[in-house]
Amino acid sequence: MKSDVEALVYPETAQFEPAPHPALHPGKSARVLIGGIPAGWLGELHPQWRQKYEIPGPAIVFELELDVIVRRTIPVFQEVSRFPPVRRDMAFIVDESVAVGQMLASFRAELPPRVVDVSLFDEYRGKGLESGKKSLAFRVLLQDTQKTLTDAEVESAVAQLRQIAQRSHQAKLRA
Numbered sequence: 001m002k003s004d005v006e007a008l009v010y011p012e013t014a015q016f017e018p019a020p021h022p023a024l025h026p027g028k029s030a031r032v033l034i035g036g037i038p039a040g041w042l043g044e045l046h047p048q049w050r051q052k053y054e055i056p057g058p059a060i061v062f063e064l065e066l067d068v069i070v071r072r073t074i075p076v077f078q079e080v081s082r083f084p085p086v087r088r089d090m091a092f093i094v095d096e097s098v099a100v101g102q103m104l105a106s107f108r109a110e111l112p113p114r115v116v117d118v119s120l121f122d123e124y125r126g127k128g129l130e131s132g133k134k135s136l137a138f139r140v141l142l143q144d145t146q147k148t149l150t151d152a153e154v155e156s157a158v159a160q161l162r163q164i165a166q167r168s169h170q171a172k173l174r175a
Contacts, residue, residue: 001042005040005042008064009039011075012035012073014039015034015101016030018030019031021043022046023045023046023049024043024044024061025043025045028044029043029044032064037068039065042063043060044061045058079145083143083144083146083147085116085141085143086142087141087142088142088158089138090158090161091135091137091173092135092165092173092174093133093134093171094133094172095133096132096133096134098134098171100120100136103165103171104120107138110160112156112160113157114143114149114153115157116143117139118139118161122135122136123136138161
């Protein structure tokens with residue numbers, strides 16, 4: 001359901017933050033934000049409503065404000081690069097309280113030049129990590145439309161992302 005909401009609001013980025021809603025199951029609901037503006041809700045239907053309407057299993061629902069969705073940015077043409085992209089993966093150890101959306105928002109707010117995408121590909125808790133910590137692994141895609149990127153340009157952009165993570169979330173690079 002989360003990916004359906006993200007597809008509906010594309011090219012904007014939906015953010016999800018845990019929040020209670022009276023019609024949704026306690027602890028299984030989130031507020032949907034688009035561009036930092038509250039735009040709706042997502043979650044599992046509250047058990048009392050499932051019983052009242054005799055719904056046999058869990059029902060996942062979402063509600064979005066139409067006004068917020070229609071204000072989104074229309075995609076514009078971007079030149080397709082003839083030069084190869086560069087992919088780097090980075091894993092950070094952060095406090096359990098750090099939300100993935102917060103880290104992605106920090107990266108996107110200060111996106112280094114030539115970084116075209118940062119996305120989460122793994123979240124790990126367990127053996128090898130301190131209690132109260134988790135590992136978040138991000139895939140970084142870099143590309144230029146005018147030339148092939150040099151190693152120095154790639155490393156500079158990756159170093160900037162590491163600095164953002166450390167400064168904003170006290171993240172440590174996972175070895």
